Amino acid sequence: MTEPLLSIRGVKASYGHVAALKGVDLDVSEGEIVTLIGANGAGKSTLMMTVFGKPRAHAGQIIYSGEDITRRPTHLIARMRIAQAPEGRRIFARMSVYENLQMGAAVNPDADFEQNLEHVLGLFPRLAQRLHQRGGTLSGGEQQMLAIARALMGKPRLLLLDEPSLGLAPLIAQQIFDIIHELNARDRLTVFLVEQNAYHALKLAHRGYVMVNGLITMAGSGRDLLERPEVKAAYLEGGRH
Amino acid sequence: MPEISTTSTGPQFGPVFKDAAATAAISFLMFLPLIGFITVQDIRNVLVLDTRWTLLFILVALITAGRLAYTLVLLPRSARRAHRAPAPASPIVAAIGRWFTPFVVGFVIVYPILIMGLVPGGALKWVDNFGIQILIYVMLGLGLNIVVGLAGLLDLGYVAFYAVGAYSYALLAKTFGFSFYMLLPLAGCLAAFWGIILGFPVLRLRGDYLAIVTLAFGEIIRLVLVNWVDLTNGYAGISGIPRPTFFGIPFNANDDGFAAVFGLPFTPIYRTIFLYYLILALVLLTAFVTIRLRRLPVGRAWEALREDEIACRSLGINTTSTKLTAFSIGAMFGGFAGSFFAARQGFISPETFNFLESATIVAIVVLGGMGSQIGVAVAAVAMVGGTEILRELDWLKDIFGQEFDPGQYRMLLFGFAMVIIMVFKPRGLVSTREPSVALTERKMISAGMVKEGHG
Ligand SMILES: Nc1ncnc2c1ncn2[C@@H]1O[C@H](COP(=O)(O)OP(=O)(O)OP(=O)(O)O)[C@@H](O)[C@H]1O
Ligand SMILES: [Mg+2]
Numbered sequence: 001m002t003e004p005l006l007s008i009r010g011v012k013a014s015y016g017h018v019a020a021l022k023g024v025d026l027d028v029s030e031g032e033i034v035t036l037i038g039a040n041g042a043g044k045s046t047l048m049m050t051v052f053g054k055p056r057a058h059a060g061q062i063i064y065s066g067e068d069i070t071r072r073p074t075h076l077i078a079r080m081r082i083a084q085a086p087e088g089r090r091i092f093a094r095m096s097v098y099e100n101l102q103m104g105a106a107v108n109p110d111a112d113f114e115q116n117l118e119h120v121l122g123l124f125p126r127l128a129q130r131l132h133q134r135g136g137t138l139s140g141g142e143q144q145m146l147a148i149a150r151a152l153m154g155k156p157r158l159l160l161l162d163e164p165s166l167g168l169a170p171l172i173a174q175q176i177f178d179i180i181h182e183l184n185a186r187d188r189l190t191v192f193l194v195e196q197n198a199y200h201a202l203k204l205a206h207r208g209y210v211m212v213n214g215l216i217t218m219a220g221s222g223r224d225l226l227e228r229p230e231v232k233a234a235y236l237e238g239g240r241h
Numbered sequence: 242m243p244e245i246s247t248t249s250t251g252p253q254f255g256p257v258f259k260d261a262a263a264t265a266a267i268s269f270l271m272f273l274p275l276i277g278f279i280t281v282q283d284i285r286n287v288l289v290l291d292t293r294w295t296l297l298f299i300l301v302a303l304i305t306a307g308r309l310a311y312t313l314v315l316l317p318r319s320a321r322r323a324h325r326a327p328a329p330a331s332p333i334v335a336a337i338g339r340w341f342t343p344f345v346v347g348f349v350i351v352y353p354i355l356i357m358g359l360v361p362g363g364a365l366k367w368v369d370n371f372g373i374q375i376l377i378y379v380m381l382g383l384g385l386n387i388v389v390g391l392a393g394l395l396d397l398g399y400v401a402f403y404a405v406g407a408y409s410y411a412l413l414a415k416t417f418g419f420s421f422y423m424l425l426p427l428a429g430c431l432a433a434f435w436g437i438i439l440g441f442p443v444l445r446l447r448g449d450y451l452a453i454v455t456l457a458f459g460e461i462i463r464l465v466l467v468n469w470v471d472l473t474n475g476y477a478g479i480s481g482i483p484r485p486t487f488f489g490i491p492f493n494a495n496d497d498g499f500a501a502v503f504g505l506p507f508t509p510i511y512r513t514i515f516l517y518y519l520i521l522a523l524v525l526l527t528a529f530v531t532i533r534l535r536r537l538p539v540g541r542a543w544e545a546l547r548e549d550e551i552a553c554r555s556l557g558i559n560t561t562s563t564k565l566t567a568f569s570i571g572a573m574f575g576g577f578a579g580s581f582f583a584a585r586q587g588f589i590s591p592e593t594f595n596f597l598e599s600a601t602i603v604a605i606v607v608l609g610g611m612g613s614q615i616g617v618a619v620a621a622v623a624m625v626g627g628t629e630i631l632r633e634l635d636w637l638k639d640i641f642g643q644e645f646d647p648g649q650y651r652m653l654l655f656g657f658a659m660v661i662i663m664v665f666k667p668r669g670l671v672s673t674r675e676p677s678v679a680l681t682e683r684k685m686i687s688a689g690m691v692k693e694g695h696g
Contacts, residue, residue: 052555078557090552092545094674103545106538107557154557 003066004029005158005190006051006082011060013050020046022214023060028158033184033191035201035222037235038211044194045087047211048160052077052084064158078107083156085147087163093136097127100135100146104153111155120149123179141168148176152183159183162194165201173197177204198235202226210235257312264308268301276300342615349376349521353514368513373585375625376520377578382605382617383527384574389603390612391531391540392567393547395452398439398459399602402432402572404466404594406579411479411589412472421485421584425577432576433569435462440568444561447550459599466591478590485584487515516585523581527574528614534570543567544612601625604655608662610669619670627658 004027013021020043028034038044050057051064053074062070069077078084083104092100101120105113121128124145130138135146144164151159161180165173177200183189195201202208205222210231218225225231277297280288349372356367381403388396409428413419419427443454466473473479484492492499492512499515500507534540542563545553553560583589605624609616631647631654638645666672 054551054554073559074554075557075559078555084555086551086555090549090555092548092552094548095544099541103541103556106541150556 002029005065006192007061007063008047008051009061009063011047011050011057011062013046013055013057015046015055020055020214021050021057024211024214024216026209026216028190028192030157030190031184031188032206033180033193033204035193035195035205035208036211037195037198037201037208037231039234042211043214044211045162046214048084048162048192048194049086051082051160081108081154081157082160083107083151083154083158084160085144085151085162085164089143089147091135091138091143091146091150093134095135096132097135097138097146098131100150101127101153104150106154108154108156111153113153116153116155120152123152123183124149141172144168144176148179156189158190158192160192160194163196164193165195165197173200177201180204198231199226202231257309260312261305261309265301265305268304269297272297272300345615345618346525353517357510357514365510365513368510368517370629371626372517373513373520374629375622376517376524377582377585378602378605378621378625379618380520380524380527380578380581381575381602382609382621383524383531383614384571384578385602386571386606386609386612386614386617387531387534387543387574388567388571389606390609390617391535391547392543392564394564394567395448395603396455396568396571397452397596397599397603398455398457398462399571399575400594400596400599401439401459401462402435402575403579403582403598404462404591405432405435405572406576406581407583407589407594408466408473408479408579409576410580410583411482414483414584415479415481418483420489421483421580422488425580428580429573429576432579433573436569436572437565439572440565444564456596456599459594459596463591463594466594473591476590476592478588478592480588482583482587482589484512484587485516485519516581520581520585523577527577531614539563539566604659608659608669610666610671612674613669613671616669616671623658624655627654 006026006028008024008026011021011024012019024043024047026034026036026047036044036047046055049055051062051069053069053072057070060070061068064077064080064082067080069080092103095103101117102113105111105116121131126142127145127149130142135143138146144166148161148164151161164176164180168176180191180193181204184191193201193205202222202225208220208222208225209216210218210225218228218231220228226236277292277294279291279293281291283289352372353364353368356364356372360367381399384402385396385399388394388399406428409431410421410424413424413427414421439455439458443451446454467475469475486492487499490497490499490502492509492515494507495501498507499505499511505511531540535544542553542558543566545556545558546560546563546567550560553563582593601624605617605620608624609618609620628648628651631651634647637647662670
């Protein structure tokens, strides 16, 4: 197999004295959807942010597209066409939807703004209606859409999504998963997805990882993980089918 | 503050009166030591305690009545307004919105001429105190607006850059005899340099911590000016600072002075009017540059920074350089204002650059609506013009007695006006944020053409 697009090797990170990541290994290959699941506080969001250099990994290596980005400043990592829709959406509340999208486009000066805008608004027609509404006045689900749309505006190669279905009605969550699938299948966008909605996220994924207390405890294809009794017991309780 | 429930039929009177009684009690307790008691010297020059019950009573009654009016009339009205769907803006309001800025700019351009025509005798005062004085604060407000309003970095030591600009001009002009027009950009650069010096240590600070450190920075600069006597002449200040010339022609009564060269009778008003247009040009330049910057990536980055630093970083914005540019560009405009101030006064001393000055500038930005340039201008007129007007209110002496000096109540009124404005317009006078991109017709259409998914 060729080199993975993103390769995380033995990464450790901590907040002060609290170790959040205790040696994580994880690969994301070009064209894949990789899902990471785990209980609250397992360190999933931390791993995603560590890829972006905040908090910084104090051991191990993060290789993206053949380059070691472990010690790179966050804003330079962002300019390597890795986009992130971080936990908590973090859209710019006082700016209009349009300006938010412009901010997203600014990382990649080579991208064609008009064309990307058309593409992104095609994926999220609700945003097209609300182009000059202020971001803060959007509904929670619309804000989530805007966060993803903003991340897509820079034409990323790798998209990191932290709980995109959080707080969304089941139907809208399903739409978001469909959009992720479409982006991957049609545009060959590589996606690294952190989710609590384990059933849908693993079904969508080519491969999945399970994280417990800052360590990867299981890995395998999405279908494979869904079948495992440990996963069923811990993350698919209540049979969300 | 107790919540007052308003039903659809109107406020309930029980809680309203309880609220009014609480207001009366609080204001009584507050004003008792401030107003109720006064120390006066008797015939033997001994301090004795006197009381002013009538005045205290009037004040408490006024405040209680105000609170009653607020809860009974204004609160239900605003509650009703909140329920109503927003009415479409009337064409008149829209027209006022569109023409307000050009009107203001036009007005300030003809202002000195207007004043000369209306009050030929008192023109000097009106152009100087109400024109130049206000414009200096507009300039300072616009500069700080970049740091506080746009980038969201609460800087309580802005006066330091004002001081740097003023002392740079004063010292360089006196020592080397450089002209104002040469030193203006130089003073701006020096202030910008100090902006970066301040910026570095506070890069990781936000909010209240940043405010404290910048406050200390402002005090440090002032204390250096006080104590470095060899350079700054300490408390005594620097006098005899060269005044700006009319592009080389001085404003004096000599044969080569402005009046003589243009064949006019000599009066000091020419210099004042020239200074007025000079500061006006600086203000317009600042406003124009800010408008341009807001449309550039760096301006967008400032506004994004103010909202979410983490999101900024993950969108490829270098937050370090973004903050430093905000500090340095804001400081540069402060430096311009400072060197203009020194040139206008001809005399500067450290006492001008105290914390109260910083607080006034911050108040102007906050009252103006954090980010709105026209709001800053309006707030500066209200705050600075308002205090100037206090000096004019001589007729108040007829009511309150000869020793009454309205100027002494400046801070009280200041605070009072501030509270009133913040109660009614908590986001400042002009709280709507202008989008930095107006959607063009073409973009709207292309976005509208996208298929609408109903679901
Ligand atoms: N800024 C921080 N400072 C200190 N500790 C933190 C910080 N952020 C996270 N932690 C701790 O690090 C651990 C991992 O947190 P993280 O946010 O990565 O969990 P998560 O797997 O994303 O959980 P969730 O599913 O609830 O989002 C937690 O124990 C958390 O308390
Ligand atoms: Mg998380």
